[in-house]
Amino acid sequence: MPFEWFVALRYMRDAKGQTALILAAVAVGVSVIIFLSALIGGLQTSLIDKTLGSQPHITLRVPREAPRSLVEPTPTIAIARQVAESSQRLRSIDQWPVVVTAVEQVPGVIAVSPSITGAGFAVRADAKSAIVVRGVEPERFLSIIDVRARLVAGRYELDGGAVVVGSKLAANLGVGVGDKIRISSTEGSDDVVTVLGVFTLGNETVDATWVLTSLRHAQALYALPGGVTTIELKVADVFTAEQTAAEVRGRTGLRADSWMTINEELLSGLSAQSSSKLMIQFFVIVAVALGIASVLIVSVVQKSREIGILRAVGTPSRRILLVFLIQGGVLGIVGSFIGSGLGALLSLLFQTITSDASGAPKFLVKLDLSLFLFATAIATGVGLLSAVIPARRASRLDPATAIRNG
């Protein structure tokens, strides 16, 4: 075994108490880093999944109609005028099949679904409820929001006069699978449809208002033959939705809203959470580094006479330097292995404790290999770095003084 390793390992084995103490410190630090990352990662994933479970990543609409004045003021003529907001009527996206083909080409876009979104009423007997009519192409819409997986009753079928409604809406109207309801659109047309399925997306508003029907049916209801009012997109990486939206905006001239702008509060909450996580991790790392450094400094002081002897009998100072660097690195790497196990255990324990009555976890902690590799790399690096000062101190000991005073 190389001299440096032999001496370093023997010193650590010999000072069992010190070694155990510092390993414990590193392990606790690493487990906190792992636990915190897994917890917050899991929480964030679950929040984003819930949010995106009931909304598309990007929604394309026709730009709002803005009033335009007929006369503009000039430097010599002032005009007193009042601007009235235009009323926004439901309009079809111009040349939408071309737009669909175009946005399918945008990098990052993985699914495109043209649809009609309109307001209306649903009536059954005495019950009346405001609704959002979503006319969609059944298979394409599934790739945006997987309604089929969220069905609580019936089946996902939107042909002819068939609709699938949100569970809250079904409850409000008192309907179940096979029942008929009358829906009327803001355009004045109405129709009797059969409820073939009921879904729960977990979003209160959506579950209480959505009525899914076929695109063709909605086109008839809103007097938009062959038209669509919205095009919904799904992107590969949810966090690039805003960039993709900007790209789509540029290419099509349509209004493109990403989930990120719609859920700005959620995002700022998540980013605040991430930065507090980073802060905690940073200070944990600093504390671990100080721990390793102080124990090694004490060890250098305790062993200064022995270091002096080694130097006197002809050990080059760089080997002494390495002896202490190796100790720092080994403490870091071994401590992080223990800490990884501890952190994983802690995370799984937490997940079990927070499970609901049925035993299903409320959210999954996110433990992946990269997290462990990251923690191990950090701990080893910190171990090495914090050993630098003690190691330099050891390697610069004057042998004669160290032997006399050590």
Add this chain to the structure above:
Amino acid sequence: MANTAAPVLVVEGVVKEYGEVAKTRALDGVDVTVGPGELTALVGPSGSGKSTLLNIIGLLDRPTAGRVVLGGTDTTDLDDRGLTGLRARMLGFVFQFHHLLPAFTAVENVMLPAWGDLGRPTVEMRAAAEELLRAVGLADRMHYRSGNLSGGQQQRVAIARALARRPALVLADEPTGNLDTASSAEVFALMRRFNRELGTTFLVVTHDSRIAEQCDRIIELVDGRVRSDRSVASSPS
């Protein structure tokens, strides 16, 4: 005896001063030449500069003026790396408080100088260490932690360590200073034996006049100067 051969050690006009403002002169122009195979005692009262001289000869300290030539190499212009290398190849050390590394076994302690110099242990290194430990009578204690050995045993391990690399010169600083009479005699006998058998040159700092009288030569240091330098006629041979 072998004074016609090239000297192992030449100390020329060595001066050592301590302190920045109020200078203390620990050595005031010391000239010493030691030939190969000599067993020399360095004696003198406390504060006479024996330890300072030994540290300078041992390349652990640098003289303020003068020079030290070890085995033909002038050490004046060597940097730390050069001094360390020369120490590793040319010198062996035996200290008063044996100074073994307590976490290591006897045989590991004997191997450490060569191991630390060359980086990796070799079969020969281990064999040589074991042979030396047998020679100092510790065949059955080789794998004991050195912290678990008695003072006399530790000093014998220290002598084995000093000799492990067959150095030209072994420097011993009060090697028997901390031992009872029986152990002292035993330790000195070992040095004498290695001196005879291997022809190793020894320079022994001692307070003990009985030890000094058994050496080949006695150099007496007083107030940083060599007061006397004589051969011991009655050296048993």
